[in-house]
Amino acid sequence: MSVDVVLIGRNEGDKLVASLASVAPQARRMVYVDSGSSDQSVANAEQAGAIVVRLDMSVPFTAARARNEGFTALMAQDTPPDVVQFLDGDCIMAEGWLAQAEARLRSEDGLALVTGQQREMRRDASVFNQMFDVEWSRPAGEILTCPGNMMVRVGAFEKVGGFNPKVIAAEDDEFCTRLRKAGWRLVRIAEPMAGHDANMTRFAQWWKRAERTGHGFAQVGHMHPEYFVRERQRGWVYGVILPVIAFVGAFVSPVVPVLAIGLYALSYWKTMRGLKAEGLPDQEARAHAVFLTLSKFPNVLGMIRFHWRRLSHAQMRIIEYK
Known part of the structure; x- marks a missing residue:
């Protein structure tokens, strides 16, 4: 075992216990970064043998910041790693994943x-x-x-400065974009990596996550104008321009x-067909197309x-949906 793992979470409960249990037999070392949990997450992580990092909650927390601080904790150890796996605390790592990914x-x-x-x-x-599952399902x-569950070479992580802690959503996209611009390659392999437990059952949760996704489109697109172009265009057209045209145009003709x-x-029809x-x-396909259109x-x-x-120089605070 030669790969260290950074897990991040907040109030993940039994999901974190299961996540840690899936990682412990495979990892050399585990760091758990806690973003202000009020449950037993910290105690559970300590019991599982993880090094625990508690984020300073006076500073706005983000997944990017949590991963960075976990990485820093690993590099402070007597035998720092040269490969690090990042895993969200609501995910179960597949058996044998670390060895397969490290070899690749x-x-x-x-x-x-x-x-x-x-x-x-x-x-x-x-x-x-179901929509999460479709989102995760991508070819090798x-x-x-890619999403935030990833194995990263330490030299590459340090070269680009890690994750940007001010990016509250799509921080993984932004990190990957900087890696590519620095000349590195990124690969998805066919082997099972993790099972994710979204536990999203309410419309309000979905709406908030979609709002956070839009924040990510805009923020990452502002930093990398060539990225999320179509997503931003569709947001403005279907979310603003068409409603305004429909409202104003109603006074002209029904x-x-x-x-x-x-x-x-x-x-909707094009989305469903796709x-x-x-x-x-x-x-x-019909149900998913409704929500993707909305x-x-x-x-x-x-x-x-x-x-x-x-524009107002306000803090970039996370939009929570859990």
């Missing part, structure tokens, strides 16, 4: 990051869990970005709002929130 990462000097196959553990508990091969509704219907082409069953509204709220914060 060490096989090429220019490879900075390896990720694997992640699935939703309770996929059919809600349509929102060279990639542009045909205008009908045409606007038709464009939403077309967007999901079915990816192999999603008809019923799931998501433009919370997305644009998150985008507006980012720009308001940016």
Whole structure:
């Protein structure tokens, strides 16, 4: 065992216990970074043998900041690692993942990051869990970005300065973008990496996460203008421009709002067709397409929130949905 693991979480309860148990037999060392839990997360991590880092809650916490502080704690050890696995505390690591990913990462000097196959553990508990599962399901091969569960070469992490702690959402996309711009390659392999437990059962949770996603589109897009271009365009068109046209146009002709509704219907139909082409069953494709079409509204709220914060020099605080 030669890979160290950074786990991050807040009030994950039994999920963290299971996560730590899946990591302990595979890892050389575990660090758990806690973002102000009020449950037994810290005690559970200590009992599992993890080094515990408690974030200073007087500073706005983000997943990026938590991962950075976990990395710093590992590098302060007598035998610091040269490869680090990051794992969210609501995920169960697949058996044998660390050895498989490490072998792939060490096989090429220019490879900075390896990720694997992640699935939703309770996929059919809600349509929102199903949507997470579709989001996680991506083919193996060279990639542009990946979610936060990843194995990273220490030299590459240090070269780009780690995660940006001010990015409250899509911090993994932003980190991966800087790695690629620095000349590193990123790969997803076919092996199972982790099971994720979103436990998202309420519309309000989904809405808040979609708002946070929009914040990420805007913030990362502001830092890297070539990234999230289509996502930002769709947010402004379907979340702002079409509603304004429909409202103003209604005073001119009742045909205008009908045409606007038709464009939403077309967007829904194209989304549904795309999901079915990816192999999603008809019923799931129809349900997912409803929420993906609707998501433009919370997305644009998150985008507006980012720009308001940016222009007013307000702190970039996380938008919580759990």
